[in-house]
Amino acid sequence: MLDHNLPTEAQLSAAIDSAKCRVDVDDVYFVACGGSYALMLPAEYVMDRQSKTMAAHALNAAEFKARAPARLGKSSIVILCSLSGTTPETVEAARFARERGALTIVLTTVAGSPLDEVAEISIYYKHDPKRLETNDAPALLARLTFGILAAREGNEVVAKLDAALNQLPGIVDKAVAAHEGRIATFAEDHKRDTVIYTMASGGNYATAYSYAICIFQEMQWIHSAAIHAGEYFHGPFEITDFDVPFIVLKSLGASRPMDDRAIDFVTKYSNRVTVLDAEELGLGALATDIVEYVEPLVFGALLRVYCDKLAFSRGHPLTVRRYMWQMEY
Amino acid sequence: MLDHNLPTEAQLSAAIDSAKCRVDVDDVYFVACGGSYALMLPAEYVMDRQSKTMAAHALNAAEFKARAPARLGKSSIVILCSLSGTTPETVEAARFARERGALTIVLTTVAGSPLDEVAEISIYYKHDPKRLETNDAPALLARLTFGILAAREGNEVVAKLDAALNQLPGIVDKAVAAHEGRIATFAEDHKRDTVIYTMASGGNYATAYSYAICIFQEMQWIHSAAIHAGEYFHGPFEITDFDVPFIVLKSLGASRPMDDRAIDFVTKYSNRVTVLDAEELGLGALATDIVEYVEPLVFGALLRVYCDKLAFSRGHPLTVRRYMWQMEY
Incomplete structure (x- = not known):
C-alpha cells in the first residue's frame, strides 16, 4: 500500500x-x-x-x-x-x-x-x-x-514507449472511423453465430485470449477459443471450414510471418475471417522496435467497438451476466 | 545427434x-x-x-x-x-x-x-x-x-517417479475396465455435439489442451477450448448452461481445490459434465509428492479410450483429416 x-x-x-x-x-x-x-x-x-x-x-x-x-x-x-x-x-x-x-x-x-x-x-x-x-x-x-x-x-526502449503510447488514441480513432462499414457488416454477419474463434501470436495472443474468454464466452455466451497462430497448424486448423468464423490479429513485429502463414490458410478455407492488420491500422508509423509491444492495446480498443456493435445486433448487451453479480460462487 | x-x-x-x-x-x-x-x-x-x-x-x-x-x-x-x-x-x-x-x-x-x-x-x-x-x-x-x-x-524425487511410472499401466487398465459403461454412455450422449469443452489446472491443463486441439478440433472437427479451472470463474463460466458439455480433470495434487471449485459450479449448471477424478482412478495409491506429476499421463490414456468410442459412435475415425496429409501448407 x-x-x-x-x-x-x-x-x-x-x-x-x-x-x-x-x-x-x-x-x-x-x-x-x-x-x-x-x-x-x-x-x-x-x-x-x-x-x-x-x-x-x-x-x-x-x-x-x-x-x-x-x-x-x-x-x-x-x-x-x-x-x-x-x-x-x-x-x-x-x-x-x-x-x-x-x-x-x-x-x-x-x-x-x-x-x-x-x-x-x-x-x-x-x-x-x-x-x-x-x-x-x-x-x-x-x-x-x-x-x-x-x-x-x-x-x-522506454523513451520510445512513451512516444508510442501517446500516439495510440489518435491511431484508434482513425481505425474506428476507417472500419465503420466493416464493423457494421461484422455485427450483422455474426449475430447468429454460436462459435467465433480468435487467433494471434506473440504479445497479441493476449488480446485474442481476452476476447475469447471475456467478450465472447462471458459477455456474449458465444463459444470461443483463442488459437495461437503457431499452434493452428498442429491441430486447430482442422476445425476450419467455409462457415467457421475467425478473428485474426496480424502483428507488425517478430510474429508477423507466423500470423501471415495462418491468415493465408484460414482465409483460403473459411469465408468468414476478419483480419485486423497492425499495418493497415497505421501502426507502421511507430518505431519498428516498439510497435509489437503496443499493438495489443490498439487491437483491444478496436475489437471493443466491433463487439459493442455485435452485442447491439444480437440484442445481448455486454453487461448481461447469468452468474457473475447474481450469486456467490 | x-x-x-x-x-x-x-x-x-x-x-x-x-x-x-x-x-x-x-x-x-x-x-x-x-x-x-x-x-x-x-x-x-x-x-x-x-x-x-x-x-x-x-x-x-x-x-x-x-x-x-x-x-x-x-x-x-x-x-x-x-x-x-x-x-x-x-x-x-x-x-x-x-x-x-x-x-x-x-x-x-x-x-x-x-x-x-x-x-x-x-x-x-x-x-x-x-x-x-x-x-x-x-x-x-x-x-x-x-x-x-x-x-x-x-x-x-526421481526414485519415486520411476516407481510411479511403473504402476501407471496397471492403473489405466483398471480405470478403463471400471469406466466401460461410462465410456459407452459418453460416446452416445455426445455423438451429436458440436462443442465439447475440456477443463483442468496444474500439470493436467496439458491434457485438457491436448484433447481440445488434437482430438476434438483436429480429429473430430468438434469445436473446443481448454479452459483453465482457475480462469473459469473469470469469463468462461458464463458459457456454462444445462446442455453445454465439459470434460473436467480433477487432480490429487496442489491444484485439487481449484479443480473442486470449478467442478462444484459446472456440475450445478450443466447436466453434461464428465469428471475424471485422479482419486477415483486409483492414483491415490501413489506417493503424494509424485502423483500430480504423473496424473496427466493417466488422464490422457483414459480419455483416449473415451474418444475412440466417441469417434466410433460418430462414424468419424480419429485418423480422418481434411488438410493434414492432404496438401502442402
Whole structure:
C-alpha cells in the first residue's frame, strides 16, 4: 500500500524505484485472473524479448498459489492486477508472494481495496475499455515493465514507449472511423453465430485470449477459443471450414510471418475471417522496435467497438451476466 | 545427434549427463508444436514446482523462434519434441537454439530425421497413445526433467517417479475396465455435439489442451477450448448452461481445490459434465509428492479410450483429416 494521494506518475516511479533497489531480481511473476491475466501476457512477452537478467512467468492467480514456484522469494518481483482490488485469488496470491519475501506491486482502480492493502506498492489506474490512456492498466503495465528493465538493465526502449503510447488514441480513432462499414457488416454477419474463434501470436495472443474468454464466452455466451497462430497448424486448423468464423490479429513485429502463414490458410478455407492488420491500422508509423509491444492495446480498443456493435445486433448487451453479480460462487 | 544404436536408457543418461556438465543453467525451454507442445507443459510444471536454480518456459516452436528470448544462450537447455522429427518449426527452433549456444536435447521416434540431425542429444521414443510405457515421450520427458533436477540440484524425487511410472499401466487398465459403461454412455450422449469443452489446472491443463486441439478440433472437427479451472470463474463460466458439455480433470495434487471449485459450479449448471477424478482412478495409491506429476499421463490414456468410442459412435475415425496429409501448407 502506497500513499493514496500520490499521483499515478509518482506511484509508477515508486514501483520502479522499489524494483531497482532490490539486490537481486531473478524472476518477475505476472499474476492475475481473467481479463487482468490477459493484460499480463504482453508484459511477459516484453520481458522474454528484452530481459537478460530476469525470467518472466505469467500465471493465473489461483494457479500461481497452487503451483507455489520453488524460486519465488526475495529475488522475485510479483506484479498483480485486479480492477476492483477484491478478486480473492489475486489477493491471496499477493499475500502468499509477500510472505515468501517477494516485492509485490499491484495495479488496481480502488485505493483501500484488499489487494491494495496486502501489497507493498500500489499503482491506481483509471479504466475505460474504449480509451487508451497512459494511466490505464495496459499502458501502465507496459510502462512498469519497461521501467523495471530500464532501471535494472539500462534498457533504452522506454523513451520510445512513451512516444508510442501517446500516439495510440489518435491511431484508434482513425481505425474506428476507417472500419465503420466493416464493423457494421461484422455485427450483422455474426449475430447468429454460436462459435467465433480468435487467433494471434506473440504479445497479441493476449488480446485474442481476452476476447475469447471475456467478450465472447462471458459477455456474449458465444463459444470461443483463442488459437495461437503457431499452434493452428498442429491441430486447430482442422476445425476450419467455409462457415467457421475467425478473428485474426496480424502483428507488425517478430510474429508477423507466423500470423501471415495462418491468415493465408484460414482465409483460403473459411469465408468468414476478419483480419485486423497492425499495418493497415497505421501502426507502421511507430518505431519498428516498439510497435509489437503496443499493438495489443490498439487491437483491444478496436475489437471493443466491433463487439459493442455485435452485442447491439444480437440484442445481448455486454453487461448481461447469468452468474457473475447474481450469486456467490 | 547421438549414436542411433544406444538403448533409450543410455540416451536418457547421456542427455542428463550433458545437462549436468553445463557450467551454468539458468533457463530450461520446452519447445514443440501441438500435441508435442502439450507434452511440454507438465515438464514446465515440474520445473516451476521443484527447481530453485532453473527457470522454465514452455513455448510453441514458432513462437520460441519469433520471440527469440534475450536470455537464450550458453546457460540454457532447450528440450524439443517431434514424433516424426520433421516438424519444420521445431527443427528451426532447434537450429536457432544451437546457434545461440544452448544445449539442445530432442525427443523423436525417427533416428536420422531432420530434428535428430540438428540437435546435440537425441532420445528416441516409442509411441502408442493407448499404452503408458516408460520409453514413450510423456514418461521420458518426466524422467528427463526430474533427472536434470536430480543431477543439478540433488532433487530426490526421481526414485519415486520411476516407481510411479511403473504402476501407471496397471492403473489405466483398471480405470478403463471400471469406466466401460461410462465410456459407452459418453460416446452416445455426445455423438451429436458440436462443442465439447475440456477443463483442468496444474500439470493436467496439458491434457485438457491436448484433447481440445488434437482430438476434438483436429480429429473430430468438434469445436473446443481448454479452459483453465482457475480462469473459469473469470469469463468462461458464463458459457456454462444445462446442455453445454465439459470434460473436467480433477487432480490429487496442489491444484485439487481449484479443480473442486470449478467442478462444484459446472456440475450445478450443466447436466453434461464428465469428471475424471485422479482419486477415483486409483492414483491415490501413489506417493503424494509424485502423483500430480504423473496424473496427466493417466488422464490422457483414459480419455483416449473415451474418444475412440466417441469417434466410433460418430462414424468419424480419429485418423480422418481434411488438410493434414492432404496438401502442402
